[in-house]
Amino acid sequence: MAEIHVDHVWKQFLLKKDRADSVGHLLLRMIPQTQRKRPKSEPFWALRDIAIDMPHGISFGIVGNNGSGKSTLLKILTQTMTPTRGSIRVTGRVSALIELGAGFHPDFTGRENVYLNGSILGMGRRAIDAKMEEIIEFSDIRPFIDTSVKYYSSGMQARLGFAVATSVDPEILIVDEVLAVGDEAFQQRCMDRIFTMKRLGTNILLVSHDLGSIERLMDQAVWINRGEMQVIGAPRDVVFAYRQSMIDQNAGKSAEEGAQAPDTPNIALHMGEAYIETAGHRSDSIQSGDSINLVAEYENLGSEAIAGHFSFTVRRPDGLEILSLSTMLDGVPVLFSQGLGHIRAALPELYLTSGQYEVDAAVYDGNGRRLAEWKALIRFTVQAMQRTPGLLVLPHQWQVK
């Protein structure tokens, strides 16, 4: 029975260390308090009151911005750090995919390092012997296994590290976005392996910015922000709340930017309302595969028409560009006539996976220089019949012979 129980954990770091760093400081300390200004040590709470229960067989996802305390929590869970308040209880053999290849000694061969790394992870020599073949096979470095690790590429080191860490038959596997290393094929193999282990009953604890995989693959999730738990529960709800906050944040940011720098420094063009039309009326929620129009209303305040180009860009809230429609690339010059007008792009079919999306707009001059840009001009939600990974839901058929 493997369990993790985090009981109201708090973790404090002292930003200005309250210890003498040199003899000079040490002497300074001996002067009575009132005589000098004591350098204030700012307590910084990296984690506040985190309480998580991860019962046997449950996989847990952790999401949060950079600096939110995720890594600190992982360090506490791997027991490399102790909490300031509260306690944790971990039952079962833990292996962590943190700092893959850390602890590899460059002068030793891959094989020697497997023995050493394995014994750090709590595997005996015979157990490693039994797994050696599998490790070499998975990391795909058979010709180099008896070469010094210092001649390995970083990808090879990571592969070997991953293979060792997952070979110890952990009951709990802690994964920290290490899978950003290696090529796509290897990342896929890593994910496959992790989820094979999950099926076989290993508890997975995954920290990731890839919200999709947390949503799809975890049983429970928690969103941590500035060291505090925001939402805990079903991954779908947690990821939704997290995405929502990101959108709000971005909106706040772009509003600020807009206030500081004039949107349209070079042209007297104002963007009015922008929206999505589907089946003849406005909507901010569409079905995958719907026929839609992207519409932007503008007002040319200048005294003459502006000739130039226009673009729509459809993005995921995390910034990934999915689709870019540009009059310049299509060779369709645009003339923004005086007064009010609107510009429309018709998409007969838009097959996106369910989720939230944003549309940016931009205006360029005749030479392609960007004159103005409007971030997140339109926000919309796509609903699809099935929940599938990836970006697109395309009509398809199967044939088996």
Add this chain to the structure above:
Amino acid sequence: MHNASAPWGVRQRVVRRLAGVGLWVELTRNLASRDVETRYKHSLLGLYWAIINPLVTAAIFGFVFGVIFHVSTKPIPYVVFYLAGLTFWNFFANGVMSAVGSVSGNAALLAKIYFPRVVLPTAAVLARFIDFLFSLMVLIVFIIIYQVPVHWTSLWLPVILVMQIFFTMGIGYMVAALNVLYRDVTQLMGLLLMVWLYFSPVMYRLSGVHQNLQTILLINPVGTMIELERNVIFTGHVLHPEYLWVAVAWTGFVFLAGIALFKRVEPLFAEVM
């Protein structure tokens, strides 16, 4: 690795715990042998360096003190006398100096996952013990060459060596932990060991020095152990048996205090490094 508290029977828990200890013993062994191997990787002479170093030092001191200054350590030739002391001293000094950086130099391992950190200085001291066994062979060769008579009491040597291992580990735990907090400890230990060497009967024989210097051994168990080790090999009788018990007490105290201090500082490792 982590032991459950709730649903298992006591027997299962004990079995699991013992298996855990076994794994840490194995990790210690692996780290120690890695340490020894690293020192001699990519060097032509490899492990022979563990032999060459004491040989050259013994030759120099043998020449300076034995030939130039005519220091007498009869009936034992000065070279053999000095080499014996130096061999035992080097195990202590090298063990301590290896232990000093054993935790602070392994930040990458610490970040990875939890294992009892005490494994690191332990492995460092044991690695130097392996080196010591090689230089012990040099000593044996010299004893044979100079045809120095050896007493049957030499069989007690392992007992004193075990004591010395524990004492070295105790000091090793302390300095390894403190060095994580303040790197000055490395420098300080280098200096301290140099002074310590001269207050230990390595280059001189205890019976030839002033009474006051002899009583210093009461607070210098390493000196006592070196004297004992040389006594059991060459003379067969213990010069000051009362010092032996003082050294035993010191060893127990230093080892336990070392572990206690290490455990105390251990939670800070991840934060300071």
